[in-house]
Amino acid sequence: MNLILFEPAETSVPLPRTDARAMHILKVLRRHVGDTFDCGLVNGPRGKATLAAVSPEALTLRFAWDATPPPAPAPITLLLGLPRPQTARDILRDATSLGVAALHFVTTEKGDPNYALSSLWSSGEWRRHLVIGAEQAFDTHLPAVTHGRPFEEIVATLPPASTRLVLDNYESPTALSAFHLMSEKAVVAFGPERGWSAAERDLFRASGFQFVHLGSRVLRAETATIAAVTLIRAKLGLL
Amino acid sequence: MNLILFEPAETSVPLPRTDARAMHILKVLRRHVGDTFDCGLVNGPRGKATLAAVSPEALTLRFAWDATPPPAPAPITLLLGLPRPQTARDILRDATSLGVAALHFVTTEKGDPNYALSSLWSSGEWRRHLVIGAEQAFDTHLPAVTHGRPFEEIVATLPPASTRLVLDNYESPTALSAFHLMSEKAVVAFGPERGWSAAERDLFRASGFQFVHLGSRVLRAETATIAAVTLIRAKLGLL
Numbered sequence: 001m002n003l004i005l006f007e008p009a010e011t012s013v014p015l016p017r018t019d020a021r022a023m024h025i026l027k028v029l030r031r032h033v034g035d036t037f038d039c040g041l042v043n044g045p046r047g048k049a050t051l052a053a054v055s056p057e058a059l060t061l062r063f064a065w066d067a068t069p070p071p072a073p074a075p076i077t078l079l080l081g082l083p084r085p086q087t088a089r090d091i092l093r094d095a096t097s098l099g100v101a102a103l104h105f106v107t108t109e110k111g112d113p114n115y116a117l118s119s120l121w122s123s124g125e126w127r128r129h130l131v132i133g134a135e136q137a138f139d140t141h142l143p144a145v146t147h148g149r150p151f152e153e154i155v156a157t158l159p160p161a162s163t164r165l166v167l168d169n170y171e172s173p174t175a176l177s178a179f180h181l182m183s184e185k186a187v188v189a190f191g192p193e194r195g196w197s198a199a200e201r202d203l204f205r206a207s208g209f210q211f212v213h214l215g216s217r218v219l220r221a222e223t224a225t226i227a228a229v230t231l232i233r234a235k236l237g238l239l
Numbered sequence: 240m241n242l243i244l245f246e247p248a249e250t251s252v253p254l255p256r257t258d259a260r261a262m263h264i265l266k267v268l269r270r271h272v273g274d275t276f277d278c279g280l281v282n283g284p285r286g287k288a289t290l291a292a293v294s295p296e297a298l299t300l301r302f303a304w305d306a307t308p309p310p311a312p313a314p315i316t317l318l319l320g321l322p323r324p325q326t327a328r329d330i331l332r333d334a335t336s337l338g339v340a341a342l343h344f345v346t347t348e349k350g351d352p353n354y355a356l357s358s359l360w361s362s363g364e365w366r367r368h369l370v371i372g373a374e375q376a377f378d379t380h381l382p383a384v385t386h387g388r389p390f391e392e393i394v395a396t397l398p399p400a401s402t403r404l405v406l407d408n409y410e411s412p413t414a415l416s417a418f419h420l421m422s423e424k425a426v427v428a429f430g431p432e433r434g435w436s437a438a439e440r441d442l443f444r445a446s447g448f449q450f451v452h453l454g455s456r457v458l459r460a461e462t463a464t465i466a467a468v469t470l471i472r473a474k475l476g477l478l
Contacts, residue, residue: 002457094462137456177473215478217376218241223333223465230466231473234416239454239470 001135003038003046006063011041014058022059025051040140042131045069073141074238075185076229077102077162079154081111081192082147083221085118089129090222095143096133098229099238102144106151109197116148151200155207162187164209167228169218171201172211176228179212181235188228190221240374242277242285245302250280253297261298264290279379281370284308312380313477314424315468316341316401318393320350320431321386322460324357328368329461335372335382337468338477343393344386348436355387390439394446401426403448406467408457410440411450415467418451420474427467429460 004021015022025031031051039049039061047065054060078095082088082105095103107116120126130142146154158164162185165176189209196204204211214227233239243260254261264270270290278288278300286304293299317334321327321344334342346355359365369381385393397403401424404415428448435443443450453466472478 094459097456097458097462098466099456136459139456175478177478215472217336217338217378219336220333220375223336226462226465227337227469230469231478233454234470239414239416 001132002138003040003135003140004049005040005042005131005135005140006049007042008044011061011063014055014060016058017056025059026054038138039063040070040134041065042134042140042142044140046138046140070139070141073101073139073143074099074233074236075159075162076100076232076236077104077159077185077187078225078229079104079106079151079158079187079189080221080225081106081108081151081190081196082115083192084112084115085120087221088115088118088120088126091225092126092129092145093133093136094222094226095229096130096139097137098226098233099137099139099141100143100229103146104149104154105145105147106149106154108151108192108200110194111192121147152203155203158187158207159185161185164204164207165189165212166196166204166209167191167214167224168196168211169213169216170195172213174210174212176212176214176231179210179235181232184236186232186236188232190225190228193221240371241377242279242374242379243288244279244281244370244374244379246281247283250300250302253294253299255297256295264298265293277377278302279309279373280304281373281379281381283379285377285379309378309380312340312378312382313338313472313475314398314401315339315471315475316343316398316424316426317464317468318343318345318390318397318426318428319460319464320345320347320390320429320435321354322431323351323354324359326460327354327357327359327365330464331365331368331384332372332375333461333465334468335369335378336376337465337472338376338378338380339382339468341383342385343388344384345388345390345393347390347431347439349433350431360386391442394442397426397446398424400424403443403446404428404451405435405443405448406430406453406463407435407450408452408455409434411452413449413451415451415453415470418449418474420471423475425471425475427471429464429467432460 040046045065050062052060166189284304289301291299405428
């Protein structure tokens with residue numbers, strides 16, 4: 001991790017020695033009393049933390065925040081047919097590192113219903129992967145995330161005036177790399193393992209989505225997500 | 240895996256039941272005698288295999304190869320400061336899936352010398368990750384790979400008349416996304432965890448490399464590799 005993120009409520013109380021961040025500060029960064037390290041406030045500023053005291057139970061930290069927060073996340077929303085949990089973990093982390101505004105993991109007709117029941121979602125573990133991704137990118141912003149809501153419900157809530165794209169290597173005549181973005185916001189949809197149903201394709205078309213592809217090579221969902229977000233960030237002038 | 244790869248010498252002998260591919264054909268693809276599946280010959284054509292017989296020890300397969308092999312890999316060479324083995328595994332797989340011609344994992348001044356001694360390299364395990372990546376991409380081509388050779392030695396062997404880029408978020412004024420490729424071949428270099436030494440930077444400059452960046456966000460090496468190869472494939476008109 002390139003900076004260590006804290007929740008607002010955590011900045012006024014000691015950090016327990018059992019917290020993974022306390023271990024990281026002492027054992028990996030090897031900080032002693034009086035030393036500083038890079039920190040951030042979730043969805044807030046970056047800054048410097050000073051290790052003020054170390055007891056057997058906890059670390060006492062003092063925070064000094066930068067006056068201006070890091071740039072807002074890119075106006076990119078991802079809509080993903082719920083993948084298997086290990087794939088979702090990587091996408092949560094990597095999409096946050098690359099910088100997106102929102103991630104919606106939706107249920108679909110041909111998706112495996114067990115994926116929505118994973119402890120990744122029910123235990124709240126999913127949020128940890130956002131934190132890891134933001135810390136990697138030296139950012140404080142976590143994307144908005146929904147999970148397990150039906151595809152149709154999320155499509156109805158998408159930002160208006162956004163370019164809407166759905167990745168599909170079978171139905172799309174247009175390469176994403178050759179697509180001209182006509183707006184400053186983008187929504188990109190990625191199908192579940194078994195693809196979209198005919199009804200879902202119809203709803204995409206009725207909702208202003210255009211079908212694009214990433215070339216003839218079949219990529220893992222994790223790889224395709226990184227590739228598509230990279231191309232869109234470049235098109236938005238953010239890379 | 241979207242197709243199953245075989246070495247030439249394997250196509251004339253039975254496939255032992257203990258081979259992972261035999262398990263996959265029987266248990267995941269659930270093929271019975273007379274059924275077919277997609278296959279490929281390493282660095283050769285794709286085709287269809289027919290399960291001709293199943294004994295307690297082995298599968299007998301018959302192969303029918305397509306007349307034309309899949310397109311040649313993209314003329315992209317990656318030069319990477321040796322990463323930790325788990326990172327190298329992901330890069331071997333994902334760079335092959337995306338399609339590159341060569342991968343050179345080089346020793347560098349500031350690199351961790353233990354990484355070159357990993358069993359990933361000494362056991363030959365590295366090649367398995369290329370096969371997984373090619374099978375994912377429905378391709379048969381495996382990139383050429385070297386590992387553990389010194390940076391200077393590999394720089395001297397790079398393809399002539401190629402655009403030579405080195406990713407560096409500190410020294411580079413130019414975004415890779417805005418860089419205009421002047422040739423049909425590209426070499427892209429990625430630093431080790433602790434970066435390039437001053438002497439290595441000098442050798443890059445003396446060898447015609449230009450410094451480019453992937454934006455202000457700090458990415459994992461695995462993510463940066465996928466992002467850079469995607470942008471270059473798009474610039475070469477291959478995406």
